[in-house]
Amino acid sequence: MTSDVPGATPRKGRLTVYLGAAPGVGKTYAMLDEAERRRARGTDVVVGLVETHGREATAAKLGDLEVVPRRTVTYRGTALTELDTDAVLRRAPQVALVDELAHTNAPGSRHAKRWQDVHDLLEGGIDVVTTVNVQHLASLTDDVEAITGVRQRETVPDQVVREADQIQLVDLSPQQLRRRLAHGNVYRPEQIDASLRSYFREGNLTALRELALLWLADRVDDALTRYRSDHAITGTWPARERVVVAVTGGAEGETLLRRGARIAQRAAGSELLAVYVLPTDGLPSATPAAIARQREIAESLDGTFHTVVGEDVATAVVDFARGVNATMVVVGVSRHSRWRQAFLGSTSAEIARLSDGIDVHLVDHEGAGAGRRSRARWSTLSPVRRVLGWAGAALGPIGLTALLLAADRAPHDLSSPLMFFLALVVGVALLGGLWPALAASLVSFGCLNWFFTEPTGRFTVARPSELLALAVFVVVGMAVASVVGLAARRTVEAYRARAEASTLAALSRSVLSGDDTAQAIVQRLAETFGLDAVRLQERSGERRAWDTVAAAHRTAGAAGHHDADTEIRIDDDHRLVLQGRALPASDRQAVEAFGAQAGIVLEHRRLRETAAHAAALEQAEATRTALLAAVSHDLRTPLAAIRAAVDGLTAPDVTLDPQDTAALERTLAESTRRLERLIDNLLDLSRLQTGAVRPVLRATSLEEVVPVAVEPWLAHVHLDVPEDLPLVRTDAGLLERVVANLVSNAVRHAPAGTRVRVAAAQGPDDVELRVVDTGPGVPDERKETMFVPFQRLGDTTGGGLGLGLAVADGLARAVGATVAAEDTPGGGLTMVVTVPRANVRTPAPLGSAP
Incomplete structure (x- = not known):
């Protein structure tokens, strides 16, 4: 399928997509029908992969078409068949049929998705005819889930389908499709009733059909735009209703936008576009807050907001309308006085004169013809x-x-x-x-x-x-x-605009870098504009009271004054309250820009809090996942041993000699003790994390604690605790758990035939208890994390959850002691427990009993 001309670029294959409005509309049948027509014209056609799903009509339609054998992939003991891309490339037909473009290939395949296999065929110069349902388009996943309640797991990027050379829509009315389903032409009989009651409800099918039509209309519209551009066509082709609303930031903007939205809603698939013309001098004729508000209104009406720069407003609006192939421009009646319109004309009349083929809809409003009070010409001078x-x-x-x-x-x-x-x-x-x-x-x-x-x-x-x-x-x-x-x-306005832009740019940089706060913004507002007091307030709902987030005061008297001189709304739930001199209009615009920055700060703060909360949840989730992974193995091990021992002891058809019975009883006892330790550690960790540990500190002798703690491992421990050690201030029960966990860990890692040494010695203010083993030790870089839960430190014996050291450290802190890791001379690990002496006054741990 490559070019026969030496040095020529190989021809890329053409892609034809049969787009189904819903499952069962007959897209595979339509693809096979096209294959028959192409073969009748002498085209070399092969079937790369076609799924019949047991439908007799589809299987019969395959007829005698050549089928390339599929590739078999074994996954988890199951044999799966996939498209053999290499075989199709070797066969090199003119056209290949590949069904179900959104299919996910089995693990171990050449590509993860079938559309990637199709891409390889196209690059090899083979034309491909394929099928896909509208619910598998990636951009429509959320919409389809909202309609049907089913989340599609197999999707294909929209761009893959949009770049197809030809798209054929395969559609049936909802009633026809439900009849096909009821007659057994789509699914097996046992699936029919459930399908009719769920996915194939008439409302679902109607909505999916509309999604398919609208998506395809967008693709056709793209093709129309390219054609007009390639052929330099500037006139308007009213193939689709597009309503452009010209807004100025004035009070009439909301009226115009809502009128334009009503006009656009008269025809399905219509678009609403709002356009604001920024003068070429860069100085907006409306406040940033007003423009932002009208942007929000346009987007809430499912429209888009656009800002264009133009010397003449009317010309800029008409040029924009022609550029988007608009069918109507909605514009308000001029706000200028009648005498000014008589001498200078009006923007709305000029738009109507220049439109030439685009309908112009003039909307009357309250401010029409009333005239705008101009700012005093001398107001910028001192x-x-x-x-x-x-x-x-x-x-x-x-x-x-x-x-x-x-x-x-x-x-x-x-x-x-x-x-x-x-x-x-x-x-x-x-x-x-x-x-x-x-x-x-x-x-x-x-x-x-x-x-x-x-x-x-x-x-x-x-x-x-x-x-x-x-x-x-x-x-x-x-x-x-x-x-x-x-x-x-x-000049004055330019200086002012440059100063405001410089201030806002500096403020934006500090906000984005996280160095500035809402308090810094209100402080800068008070200083820059000479205000007595500035307060940034927020509320959690329309009927809730306003709460002050940040406040700045330049005078002592303003701190207790609560009557606002000026209120500037940032959005529905945030506002700036200013006290002091009356602000001119130009300063008010700058303050509104500051307010917008304050809104960004508050949003940034909210996002940080959300991120912190998400991090905490992520950490908790990681802990839970690690716990489940460990528990699934380490709790099952002693349980399995217990179950095996119990089954062996209680089996009625098995006679055990005394030695086997004793061995099973030892296994039962050891596994039970191991299970108890695991559960105790889990409970201790839970109590530590929830703050439920309440130690009772009193004078205690280590001779009462250490022997009891090491008793289960006494055969593997060398005990060296002098009788004349001073008393320590601790909780005997909790300290016993600390020592037991450390000794258990040391015995588990000590070499066979060696004993763990447990020794105690007194210091000036405390008593040190050392648990010494000669095992493999712990690298220095791991010592910082060895007290974190679920750190097994290379232990693969399955004897614990990696909680022993974490619990020991947590319990030690609860009783006012510390646990530290040191290297054993000659190799191994020494755990040092430092416990305060009873006769030395030390601060009691938080939450401990007197």
């Missing part, structure tokens, strides 16, 4: 600069006139005074902004007319050229004042 600007506008022309008259009392050239006065107007614009500059240009016009144009002393002009020059001066002065004022405002 009061001092505004006062100086108006003073310059009033006094500057008078002072300049006096200077010019003093220099030349009878001017005949108007050009020089015009330049000086124009420079004055620019200076006033830089100092005081637009309105003082406009006033300065008008006052300058009067001064020029009165003092420097013939006839002087009157507001008349003798020469038309001078009148034209004065008119041009006023126009140029106003234009220059407007440009300079706009540039000054933009």
